Amino acid sequence: MDNSYVSLISTNPQDIKVSSTLEKSTGKKHLTDNNPETCWTSRQGPGQYIHLTFERPVIPKRITIIFQGGFVGTKCKVEVSELSDRPEWQTWTYIHPEDANRRQNFDLITHGDGLPREGIQSMKLVFEESSDFYGRITIYELKVEGLLL
Numbered sequence: 001m002d003n004s005y006v007s008l009i010s011t012n013p014q015d016i017k018v019s020s021t022l023e024k025s026t027g028k029k030h031l032t033d034n035n036p037e038t039c040w041t042s043r044q045g046p047g048q049y050i051h052l053t054f055e056r057p058v059i060p061k062r063i064t065i066i067f068q069g070g071f072v073g074t075k076c077k078v079e080v081s082e083l084s085d086r087p088e089w090q091t092w093t094y095i096h097p098e099d100a101n102r103r104q105n106f107d108l109i110t111h112g113d114g115l116p117r118e119g120i121q122s123m124k125l126v127f128e129e130s131s132d133f134y135g136r137i138t139i140y141e142l143k144v145e146g147l148l149l
Helices: none
Strands: 016-018 048-067 073-081 090-095 103-107 120-130 138-148
Touching: 048 073
Parallel strands: none
Antiparallel strands: 016 048, 048 103, 048 120, 048 138, 073 090, 073 120
16 A cells, blocks of 8 residues: 555545435435445435546546445446546546445555656446446445545
């Protein structure tokens, strides 16, 4: 684990958008509140997502997620954009979380792989498949670490 990485997720709730929320008690603020008792849960349906906006250009290096087993986004498309106000999304990579109640780390490869050299200002995690029959996603912790430019 590289200790030179910093958290890229802002504490400003306006910098996180989600596709849906099941109810107020499972809102997006719980994605990053560092409380293991709280979570974000989406409504049912395919294509649930989390959209992150960064305060300045960044290079993401690692995504860490704790899901609720049974409500895991088992196929997640990572989209990025150089712009934050009007994102033009491009698919960067895919991650494939396991259907488990544990912290899962995904190192992101950044050697000439489509990530803009000037960094990105927006990232979207699109959950294309879920372990839940109805397509719901439940996340207790989300961290994105990397480099500030």
